[in-house]
Amino acid sequence: MESGKIQVLEVKKPENKSEPCPNSVSLSGSEFSERMRVVELPCGLTLGSHITMVGKPRAAHAEKDPMIALVKEAGETMMVSQFMMELLGLKTVEAEDPPRILHFNPRLKGDWSLKPVIEQNTCYRMQWGTSLRCEGWGSKADEETVDGQVKCEKWIRDDDDKSEESKATWWLNRLIGRTKKVAFDWPYPFAEEKLFVLTLSAGLEGYHVNVDGRHVTSFPYRTGYTLEDATGLAVTGDIDVHSVFAASLPSNHPSFSPQRHLEMSSRWKAPPLSVGSVELFIGVLSAGNHFSERMAVRKSWMQHRLIKSSTVVARFFVALHARKEVNLELKKEAEFFGDIVIVPYMDNYDLVVLKTVAICEYGVRTVRAKYIMKGDDDTFVRVDSIIDEVNRIPAGRSLYIGNINYHHKPLRYGKWAVTYEEWPEEDYPPYANGPGYILSSDIGRFIVSEFESHKLRVSN
Template sequence: MWMTNKLAIKVSIAFFSLVIVRYLIVNSPASGTSRYQILHTSPLKWFKSPVDAQEATPEVAAADASTANSSDSRNSFPEGFQWLDTWNQMKQLSNTTNCLPHASEAINDGRTAWQNLTTSVHNASSQHREKERLCPYSISRMDASKSDTGSFTIDIPCGLVVGSSITLIGTPGVLSGNFWIDLVGTALPGESEKPIVLQYNVRLNGDKITKDPVIVQNTFTAKNGWGVEDRCPSTNSNNATEVDDLERCNARVGREDMDTMNSKHHTAAKKHGEPSTYFPFKQGCLAIATLRVGLEGIHMTVDGKHITSFAYRAGLEPWFVTEVRISGDFKLASAIASGLPTSEDLENSNVELLKSPPIPDSKDVDLLIGIFSTANNFKRRMQTSAVSAKYVMKTDDDAFVRVDEIQSTIKQLNVSNGLLYGRINSDSGPHRNPESKWYISHEEWPEEKYPPWAHGPGYVVSQDIAREINSWYKASHLKMFKLEDVAMGIWVNDLKKDGLAVKYETDKRINTDGCNDGYIVAHYQEPRNMLCLWEKLLRTHQAQCCNTD
C-alpha cells in the first residue's frame, strides 16, 4: 500500500510539471510566432515567416550573442539554403531558459552544425562546377543564335583530342547557301591573326572554279597564309590518299544520286532541269553535320554518311583549337562539342594510389619509364625529382607496355652502354610535302635520310646516353627537333660520331600502329582497351589483343 501511494505521488508531480511547462511555452511573452505555433506547424512552413530580430523582447535580447547574431547572418547563406531560417524560429525556444535547460546551447550547436554542413556542400559544388568549367567533357549550345559579327562561336577551353567531335544541327539558307566552319587556334606570340586548323567551307552555288556545289577545306597561318585547298568533289590525284583509312572525298559526292535514280521523282527532276547529283547539304534542308577528330586528320559526316577527311598539316594539331566558329548563310539550331579532354581532379581521394611508391636511397633502379602525356596533364605528370637508373624508357600515355617483357629482353641483351632498343627504323627520310603532318623543311634537316631511330610508342636508352643528352641540354648544346623519336636517333648518332659504340637493337613486338598478338608494346589503346589487355594477360598469360567495339 505504501509503495502504491508513493507511485501515485510521483505520477502526480510529473503530470503537474508537464502542465506547467506547457503553460510557460504557450503563454511566455515573446515576439512573432508563439512556441505553441512553432511546435504545431509544419517545418516546411517555418522559413516562410522568418522572425524579425528587431522586435525581440528583453528576454530575447539577453540571450547568448551567438544566437542573436544568427538572424543577422541568415542573409549570407548561399542561394538555395534559405531553409536554414528554421533555426531563427527555434531561437525563441532557447529563451525559455527556466523550462528548457541547456536549450540555448543545443539550438546554437545544431544551427552551427547545419550552417557548416551547407557551406561545405556549397563550396564543394562550386569547386566541382569550376573544374567542369575549366576542362568540361562536353559543351552544348541549344537554340543557338549568331552574334553581332554574323558568326556563332563555341569556346573550346582545353583543345581537341582523338575522339573529340563537333556536331552542328542546322539548315543552309536560301539566299546563298554558302557557309563555313572554322576550327580556330591561339595566336602565336608576335602574330596578330589566329591560325585556322581547319576551315570547312560549303559553297552550294559553286565558286570561280565550278558552278556545282563544292566543299573546300583549307588551313591558315599568319606566317604562310592560306594553304593548298582540298576540294570535294575533286579530280586531284591527291584525293586517292586515305586519311585514317577513309576517303578524302566520298565518291558519291558530285555524282548522280543512286538513291533517286530509280525513283519516280528522278524523271520529273530531269524534265524540270533539276540536278540529280548527290551533295550532302541542300538549301532549306535540315542537316546534322559532325566533325570528328582522328589520328591522322579530321573527318566530316553528314546525316550519318562519311563525306570528307582532311589530313593534319604541319604545326596545326587538334589540341591547338580554342574555338569553333560557324559563319555564313547557315541557320544553326544547336551545337554540341563532346569527347573533350578533361582536367584531372587533383583532390581525388584515390590520387595517392596513382603515385609511384618512393624509391629507397639504397635501392638500385634498373628501368625508369617516362610517359609522354597530353599538354593538359603534362605539368601534373612531369618528373619532380632526379632518379638514377640503368636504363630509361620513353612511352606514350596511349601505349600498353608489358614491363616484365621489356626488362627480360634488356637483361638478355646484356648491353650496359650505348644501347638504343626499340622498333628501329634505319631507312627513312624527312617528309618534304608541306601538307604532311610530319613535314620537315630543308632548313630543319638538309639530308635525305635520317640516322637510325626508334619509334615513339616505346624505346629504351642506356644510362650513359641519357646522362650525356642531359648534359648537352644543361649546357644549351642540345639540337632540338620537333619529332622526338627521330630527335633521339639524331642525338645518339651524334654520340656515335664522337666515338660511342652504339648498339641498335630492334624488336618487332613493339607495335607502333595498334595491337598484334604477341606484342610487348601496343599503341593507340584507349583506357577500356588497356583494361581488356590487362585482364586478358592475367587470365591467359598470353599477349592477346582485344577486339573491343
C-alpha cells in the first residue's frame, strides 16, 4: 500500500455514484413477492424519507414451537399471527447476514404475554440489542420522547378497567373542569384479515410509525447505524403485502467508506499522542471491512474524557484484507482518523494472537503505557471503571486480569462493560483467555521479548 503499486485499482473500481438514486420506489404486491419480499433502496434513506406499506395480517395459525411464546407442555400448539418489517443494511457487510437496522414486529397473537404487542429492536451478527416493547400501556409523560413523539402510544387492552364507576368518574372530572384534554381509546392497530396502511418515516432522532393515520410507535436511532446504511426493506411473517411505496429518498449516493464522514465532523479523530504519560493503552482487534464497528466505537466510548486528554489511548489493530480495494479504503480511513495500526499480514482468525502481540509491542514501545488492554470492536469499554481498578494496584506490582467477558445487550454490562470473572483455580491459565484482558507493562515487555526470541508459546 505504501508503494502505491495498487493505486490503479482506484480507477478500475466502479464508483457507487454511477448507481441511480431514484427519488421514489413503488412496487405492487406481486412485484414485491417476485423480489423475495425485499425492496432495495439503492441510496438508503435520509431525513424526511418515508415508506408506506399496505398489507393485511393473516389469520392466526397453530404452531408447536413458536419463538415468541412459552409452551407449557411438549406438543402443545399456540395460535400465532405476527409479521416483521425490517430495515436492512444490505451493503454494510459482506458474506454474512446484513444488520437489522430496525426490526418492527407486531405480534397480534402468540406473544408470551398473551397480549397483542409491538416489539422493536436492532440486530447485528445474531446479537440483539435491548428491545422496545409497546404493550398498550402508553409511554409515561416523563419518559424520553423521540422528536417530541412518545415511544409507545396507548391502546385498549383486555385487562383495562371499563367499569361503570370508572366511566362515571371520568365524566365527573370532565364536568367540573379537572380534565382539559379529551383522551381517546384506540384499539390495537392491527387485526387479522383487515387491511391497514402503515407509514414509516425518518425523523431527526429516530423512526416513526403511523398506522391508518395515527402515530403508534417511535424508535430512537442507535449508535453504529445511519440512515444511508438502510438500503433494503424486508417484510416477512403472517402478512399479505398489497403494495409498497418509498418516497423522499436521497438524490445522491453516499460513499460507503470513511470519505462520507470527512465532511461531517473531525471530532472523532484521535487526539495527539503524549508518550510517557499514558496510564492505559487499549488495543482493539478489528477487520478491514468492519468500518461500521469502528465508527460505533469512535462515536461512543472513544469520546471519553480520559481518551480526549490522552491519559488513555485507544487504537484499532487491523490486518490486510484479501480484497485490495478494501485495503485502499482502510488506508484512507487510517490517514484521516489516525487511530488505526495496520499489521503487515493477511487477516485470518488464526492470526489473532499475532495481533495481540502487536498490541503489546505498540503499548510498551510506541505509547509506553503503564497498562495494556486487549479488546474487540464489538465491545463497549467503561474506561473510568477500568482506570479506577488499575489505580488500586500498588506501584511496581505486576498485573494480569484475564477472562474479561462482555454482554452484547447494551446497558447490561458488569463492572467494566465487560464483566469481570474470577478464575476458579489458584492460578490463571498459561494463556490469554476471553475477548478482553489487561496486562501491566512489564508483562507486555516480557511477551514481546519472548516472541522476538521465538520462545513464546503461541496457540489459538
